[in-house]
Amino acid sequence: MEKVATREAYGDALVELGTENKDIVVLDADISVSTGTHKFAEKFPNRHFDFGVAEQNMMVAAAGLSVCGKIPIASTFAAFAIERALNQIRQSIAYPNLNVKIVATHGGISVGADGASHQTTTDIAVMRTMPNMTVIVPADAIETKVAVRAAVDYKGPVYVRLGRPPVPLVYEEGYRHCGNPLRFEIGRAVTLRDGKDVTVIATGIMVAEALAAAEILTKKEIDARVINVHTIKPLDEEVVMKAAGETRAIVTAEEHSILGGLGGAIAEILVEHFPVPVVRVGVKDKFGESGSAEELIKKYGLTAMDIVNAAQNVVQKKNRSTGDENQV
């Protein structure tokens, strides 16, 4: 299966967008070679501003550029964007609702050997509870390109979270799935696989794992629906409620803590409007550590098998509550 790093696709997207729109400026905090913004810097050196290791300054400078008519895209690692410069983002970008895009790479734990200091499992939770913020987590390199474009077209603050390693492609060239052309819309989840017994709602790299899990579940006679929620905020409540109503068992899956991220968002909606059992797949409230991406994904419970187990678990819960142990 072909694997491409989302940050590579991001760099390519920036060059395309920068060519089309002269108002786009790109900011980085000394890791342009890692985030992918170096591609834009090579093509448009006078529109790329490196702020050195000063994320806080970078975020507010981005805000200052935006009030003067520019469309700033600021990049650094997710841990530093959110956990280091949070006050700056909140006060200078979210509160005044400015047109600044924060595209952070190295989200989650698949960052690998650098270890806990460079990983984050709480960025989605933090950003989705910020008013005025839109939060997007693309599933693969192809979705990254269309997502970044949509983020730039959108008028307002956007947080896009990408990763570090090459990851499997979920979509085909031109943003197609199983040959069908799709349209990326902020806030509209994508049902990639229909199913009636359980729904796996996934985001980011867990979408590919969810599709793999669905195949395994078929052999266990569990028919799983798979939905890609690329936009955590605003959440596509309609698709989520429909899945709850029709399958009555939900698994959420994210490269993030099980606290407060996608799982939290789904649980909040369903508890209030349509309570059905939900089992969350994600990092169980732990910091990360050094290791290879593959080892960490396995150790922290983010594989297709973890989704399979969760699906079986939630289907059991569903059957217990309907009083029918034998049915799926």
Added chain:
Amino acid sequence: MSEASGTNESYSDELIKGLNEKARIFRREILEMTTSVGSGHPSSALSAIDVITALYFHHMRHNPKDPGWEDRDRFVLSKGHGCPALYAVLAEAGYFPKAELTTHRRLGSILQGHPDMKTPGVEFPTGSLGLGLSAGCGMALAGKLDKKDYRVYVMLGDGELDEGNVWEAAMSAAHYKLDNLIAIIDRNKFQVDGPTEEIMAVDPLPDKWMSFGWNEMEIDGHDMREILESLKQAKKMKGKPTAIIAHTTKGKGVSFIEGNNRYHGKALSKEELSLALQELK
């Protein structure tokens, strides 16, 4: 480096008198608006008001009828708690009706407790200290990109200089040669918990700015001639941003507020206001 003085003859007595008279009225309005709602930061506003008056009523290029004018000079009040001073000035300049001043800090007011972009004339939201100079860098960078000659003025407090973010901005301003960026430090020598040199010593200030690659000047922040002259000199500087260290008195204008740090985050009582206004006749 240099002190702004020596060429004061270019400012007429009439001009100086007019600006001082405006500042006197603004001092009254600062105290009235904070007493009216029973909260706010009167003494921080009183130390800043002379510089802000000079900026808006003589030095800066701006148009209250066109707040979005692309070629305007920008002013960011990084020490956002000093906003009563800014509000009084913006009202008089015509950005919004004076009647709004008494709504300061009240529910639904366009004059929020700290500067907010919903207020006509406010360029950037502040309140969380240390961010305004970074915003100024962004605005100055945009000016360079667009080859415009507007200037960006950012007023900081001296307690605010404790924030590391300020020095990130200072470093980047020198790195990007933002000679269209001018920082004005309201050096009133107090922060919330006490005198700056007791809480978190910030001296020697001129040295700090100079070592960060800035031009620096020191002035009496209550002397209109020195203020105007320093702004004029700063505008001529090439290749480096400029820091104007304005030595001020917190609470300037009212004897019992001057040097009394009690009034940092406390409005005057009605009785105290009455006494204060007597001194500001």
